[in-house]
Amino acid sequence: MITQENSSGKPLADAEWLNNHHRAKLPERKAFAEKLVEYNPKTIVDLGCASGLWLDVFDKVMPNDCSFIGIDSDEESLELAKKHSRAWDRTSSFMKLDIESQTSLIPPADLTLAFNIFPYIKDLNLFLKALFNRCPWGVLAIRQYDGASIRFGPMPTGKRQAIESSLRVATENSKKFRHYDLDRAYEALNSSPYKKMSYSFELFERTSPFSEDFIPYYRDMLQWTCDHISDSAAKYLSGWLDEDANYCMKRYFFEVDLVAVLS
Numbered sequence: 001m002i003t004q005e006n007s008s009g010k011p012l013a014d015a016e017w018l019n020n021h022h023r024a025k026l027p028e029r030k031a032f033a034e035k036l037v038e039y040n041p042k043t044i045v046d047l048g049c050a051s052g053l054w055l056d057v058f059d060k061v062m063p064n065d066c067s068f069i070g071i072d073s074d075e076e077s078l079e080l081a082k083k084h085s086r087a088w089d090r091t092s093s094f095m096k097l098d099i100e101s102q103t104s105l106i107p108p109a110d111l112t113l114a115f116n117i118f119p120y121i122k123d124l125n126l127f128l129k130a131l132f133n134r135c136p137w138g139v140l141a142i143r144q145y146d147g148a149s150i151r152f153g154p155m156p157t158g159k160r161q162a163i164e165s166s167l168r169v170a171t172e173n174s175k176k177f178r179h180y181d182l183d184r185a186y187e188a189l190n191s192s193p194y195k196k197m198s199y200s201f202e203l204f205e206r207t208s209p210f211s212e213d214f215i216p217y218y219r220d221m222l223q224w225t226c227d228h229i230s231d232s233a234a235k236y237l238s239g240w241l242d243e244d245a246n247y248c249m250k251r252y253f254f255e256v257d258l259v260a261v262l263s
């Protein structure tokens with residue numbers, strides 16, 4: 001069973017999982033960080049920074065006079081982030097905070113990053129209001145995945161629907177996170193106090209033969225799915241995976257993230 005929990009029990013947040021995810025998506029992540037350079041931030045706060053992988057991307061594109069603050073509630077992840085930061089030629093620091101119950105302690109920043117962090121936040125409306133009030137002049141950048149916009153194939157529609165509905169049943173009552181959070185995020189962003197908002201739905205797509213950078217993420221994602229769905233759906237999915245042990249059959253994978261910039 002792959003739990004992919006970090007040391008404080010947050011799902012889909014363990015360092016190896018995040019690293020594989022990061023490696024697979026590095027080109028898209030670099031392109032997004034480059035877009036944010038135009039805001040010319042002097043300070044960046046990364047909420048739920050985990051092991052600092054996103055800040056590492058920003059380190060490659062932001063001028064050295066831009067300082068970084070990484071925030072997470074997980075001690076082990078912060079230790080890894082501190083190790084990463086030793087290679088950065090800029091002021092950087094890290095804080096152990098619960099961003100929901102200790103929002104008032106989050107330092108103000110020109111640019112605040114909230115990447116795949118909403119699924120862990122109980123009251124998103126209150127959270128966004130508090131983030132805005134702490135620095136009404138700042139820019140907030142959001143990226144949010146959704147379990148319903150991840151697709152791999154080809155496979156018969158009935159088999160896919162059995163996998164998807166089984167995964168929804170297994171995860172929808174989790175007290176730890178929301179695997180389907182894009183709509184709640186979209187509504188909360190629209191009713192937040194931020195005045196300007198731009199949205200897009202960013203496509204991440206790979207077709208076979210899959211690259212070495214993508215395979216670990218793909219394998220982790222499908223294995224995690226197998227571990228959560230019903231026995232019959234898991235039997236089908238693991239057989240489907242085994243059929244393509246060398247990852248070179250004609251297959252595809254895509255997912256769509258909500259990407260938003262608010263100011």
Ligand SMILES: C[S@@+](CC[C@H](N)C(=O)[O-])C[C@H]1O[C@@H](n2cnc3c(N)ncnc32)[C@H](O)[C@@H]1O
Nearest residue numbers: 010013048050072073074098099100115116120
């Ligand atoms: C899915 S990971 C996302 C990491 C990174 N932002 C990314 O997009 O790759 C979520 C991270 O948020 C942290 N986290 C979850 N809830 C939190 C909270 N209430 N306060 C602070 N950190 C939290 C977890 O410990 C984990 O490191």
